[in-house]
Amino acid sequence: MSDYKKPVVWRWEDENENRAGNRPTAGSRFEQILPKGEKPLQVYSLGTPNGIKVTIMLEELKAAGLNLDYDLFNINIGQGDQFGSDFVALNPNSKIPAMLDQETGIPVFESANILLYLAEKYGKLLPKDIKQKTEVLNWLFWQTGAAPFVGGGFGHFFHYAPTEQEYPINRYTMETKRQLDLLNQLLAERPYVAGQDYSIADISIWSWYGRLVKDEVYPGAAAFLDAFAYPHLLTWAEKIAKRPAVQRGLAADYQFI
Numbered sequence: 001m002s003d004y005k006k007p008v009v010w011r012w013e014d015e016n017e018n019r020a021g022n023r024p025t026a027g028s029r030f031e032q033i034l035p036k037g038e039k040p041l042q043v044y045s046l047g048t049p050n051g052i053k054v055t056i057m058l059e060e061l062k063a064a065g066l067n068l069d070y071d072l073f074n075i076n077i078g079q080g081d082q083f084g085s086d087f088v089a090l091n092p093n094s095k096i097p098a099m100l101d102q103e104t105g106i107p108v109f110e111s112a113n114i115l116l117y118l119a120e121k122y123g124k125l126l127p128k129d130i131k132q133k134t135e136v137l138n139w140l141f142w143q144t145g146a147a148p149f150v151g152g153g154f155g156h157f158f159h160y161a162p163t164e165q166e167y168p169i170n171r172y173t174m175e176t177k178r179q180l181d182l183l184n185q186l187l188a189e190r191p192y193v194a195g196q197d198y199s200i201a202d203i204s205i206w207s208w209y210g211r212l213v214k215d216e217v218y219p220g221a222a223a224f225l226d227a228f229a230y231p232h233l234l235t236w237a238e239k240i241a242k243r244p245a246v247q248r249g250l251a252a253d254y255q256f257i
């Protein structure tokens with residue numbers, strides 16, 4: 001229970017002048033010149049569940065023999081780099097990851113969209129057949145809609161919130177476990193998320209859910225969520241974790257800006 005009573009109009013009274021602090025407004029907060037390398041793909045990111053999707057994908061493409069290369073820059077979201085003018089020009093939503101394809105001049109943001117862009121550009125990890133492709137996209141889009149309940153909901157109240165609060169923890173644990181059960185049932189029937197083949201849907205979902213059940217996102221969460229209750233999900237998570245490109249994607253070397 002709390003004594004909080006909602007006002008009629010919510011206002012942010014304690015305006016935080018710290019450039020990294022949360023604010024109820026969007027847009028650039030300061031002038032910034034981001035470094036740019038010579039390689040075709042410029043990636044501005046961080047080793048978070050959304051960020052690792054991109055480095056894993058790039059390493060998978062390299063492992064498949066494609067001739068591509070990328071410069072990888074560290075965006076320190078704790079210091080507010082995502083609110084600088086150059087980053088906002090790439091991604092007006094001020095979230096990592098963002099990518100610039102210097103061969104086409106196209107900026108790309110939203111991690112799942114970066115996966116899709118790369119899969120289409122290089123012709124890998126996304127089937128051409130409409131039925132199979134749609135099944136990959138079903139699960140890719142599922143991840144983008146589902147994971148905020150894990151990250152912004154469960155993870156926030158389990159790991160980051162300053163106090164332990166029963167109501168939001170129950171609400172988001174319920175939903176997170178429902179999602180884990182869904183994936184466990186799916187992976188009981190097929191080796192990969194969208195069927196017989198590894199795809200961008202696996203990269204996208206593993207980066208959140210695979211790592212969550214391996215206790216690599218929020219310490220203690222695997223026990224709290226009883227990850228052993230999802231054996232098919234765990235088997236799949238281990239299988240993906242063993243892929244050399246996944247390991248290289250996780251160990252990617254970021255240049256500091």
Ligand SMILES: N[C@@H](CCC(=O)N[C@@H](CS)C(=O)NCC(=O)O)C(=O)O
Nearest residue numbers: 048050077094095096097110111112
């Ligand atoms: N839906 C976005 C989410 C991206 C996202 O939330 N990024 C976080 C780090 S994982 C971020 O940049 N947070 C900084 C902030 O919110 O200011 C995606 O998949 O790319």
